[in-house]
Amino acid sequence: MATGPVDPAGTDTGEPMVQAQRTFDVVVLGGGAVGENAADRASRTGLQVALVEGALVGGECSYWACMPSKALLRPGAARDAARRTPGVADPGDLDVAAVLARRDEITNRWDDSSQADWVASAGLTLLRGHARFTGPRALVVESDEGSLPVEARRAVIVATGSQPTIPPVEGLADARPWTSRDATSARHVPARLVVLGGGVVACELATAFASLGSDVTVLVRGQRPLAGAEPFAGEAVLDSLRSRGVRVVLGAQTRSVRRDDDGVRVTLEDEVVTADELLVATGRHPRTGDLGLETIGLEPGRPIDVDDALAVPDVPWLFAVGDVTGRTGTTHQGKYDARVAGDVVAARFGSDDAARAAEAAAGPWSRYRASADHAAVPQVVFTDPEVAWVGLTERAARDAGLDVRVVSYDLANLAGASVISPDYAGQAQLVLDTARDDVVVGATFVGPDAAEMLHAATVAVVGELPLSRLWHAVPSYPTVSEVWLRFAETAGL
């Protein structure tokens, strides 16, 4: 923990006090899931590591993102699964108070003491406060206790995450819109919710609040939600949102927003949508605006560019991981980068000569290079149906100049699916690189519990497995994973 304040003059001027400088081998800025992981790995060759956190240790994912959003989604998904299962009595409406109470439990009521305990148990020093660079390897951490100068002898890893982007729509910022933080920590369910955006946050939170009883309208700028996914996945989510009473406006152009006594009024080109709350879900940007980056020659407000060792080119002591790099946008991929960055720092600056030599000689797909970021990033969208994909979409593969063919399969035809429900609906698709004997370069699954089906595809993409070899990976009967056999048969094996 931070040392107590030092007031050298012995007089209280009312100004924040300057504390005695602390020096560490490595300083990690940002104690989110990604920063914690990087700090832990970096300390494994004996380096002294400090982790600086300005809010809650565990970051966005634990308190305002992954965990509370999934807690809000799960009861609706379980209810819908029950409704699709013959012989199970309809569970009826959700108990909203109980759902919010479970969400509070999952976020530990926004208390990070157990995560802080873990930091201490991992041998890391936690400094609480807002960190800024004052020069190369030099920082200051501001907190209620004063101003603490901190020096990193060897390296700094930046893991300060991202923050929501509020688009410059007239009146929007003044209309007190919800960001994902407000939505995931909401104490009540608004009767009417309008969601601006058509990405992952918009689709997940529209699903959650609709299941909790809100009358939801989603304003999608394009012609379908989840524009980064295969088109059939976005279409399935669109159909499902609509089937559960969510109004989805496609091609929505938001002109202005105003809050008055009747709530929030969102003016589109040809209509006005009124709601009690407006959730802005239009993407995120790296949290680098107030980090003192200008003192080390980097531009504030921009992502921190890194190479596959997560090192900043031409700044041998500086590394960055997680959302702040703009390279990854999920916890799992950020933590993968964190493991790589931590190991690289531990090897380059620690006392283990063998590790230093191995890292210096490291190539792609070694433990010291985050190669999967270019080829095999898994993404799950916890809507109903769930959408899960890894690697390249067909379009991205063709844009990259690959010769690909696509194999699709209707999951409802599988015996395993029919056991789950006579109403099972789902679709899956592989993208195969024909120039390499049908190596799997991408896969998408849409359907109930599709999230749990993704990892086999991730293994196939990372392993660059051709379909002819996957033929020998026999899926159990009767499971939905039998789709792998059907993929092979459909492809002609």
Ligand SMILES: Cc1cc2nc3c(=O)[nH]c(=O)nc-3n(C[C@H](O)[C@H](O)[C@H](O)COP(=O)(O)OP(=O)(O)OC[C@H]3O[C@@H](n4cnc5c(N)ncnc54)[C@H](O)[C@@H]3O)c2cc1C
């Ligand atoms: C609604 C929502 C749902 C999501 N759901 C999922 C999901 O289901 N699965 C998934 O994989 N991903 C999900 N994500 C994405 C995931 O939350 C992020 O990718 C992840 O949190 C990034 O981790 P990070 O450690 O890089 O950043 P963060 O979690 O943002 O952590 C950064 C930390 O740095 C601290 N910090 C920032 N600046 C300073 C400073 N100057 N000094 C000191 N501390 C500082 C912050 O307080 C914060 O604790 C979701 C995102 C949202 C918005």
Ligand SMILES: NC(=O)c1ccc[n+]([C@@H]2O[C@H](COP(=O)([O-])OP(=O)(O)OC[C@H]3O[C@@H](n4cnc5c(N)ncnc54)[C@H](O)[C@@H]3O)[C@@H](O)[C@H]2O)c1
């Ligand atoms: N399950 C998960 O893994 C999960 C869940 C939620 C969020 N996340 C991550 O969090 C990050 C943020 O998600 P997100 O959904 O906010 O971003 P996103 O980039 O996925 O989607 C942003 C959406 O906003 C729209 N948009 C952008 N500017 C707009 C404007 N001016 N007007 C109207 N629409 C506009 C885009 O067209 C897009 O539909 C992503 O990296 C995402 O992967 C992950």
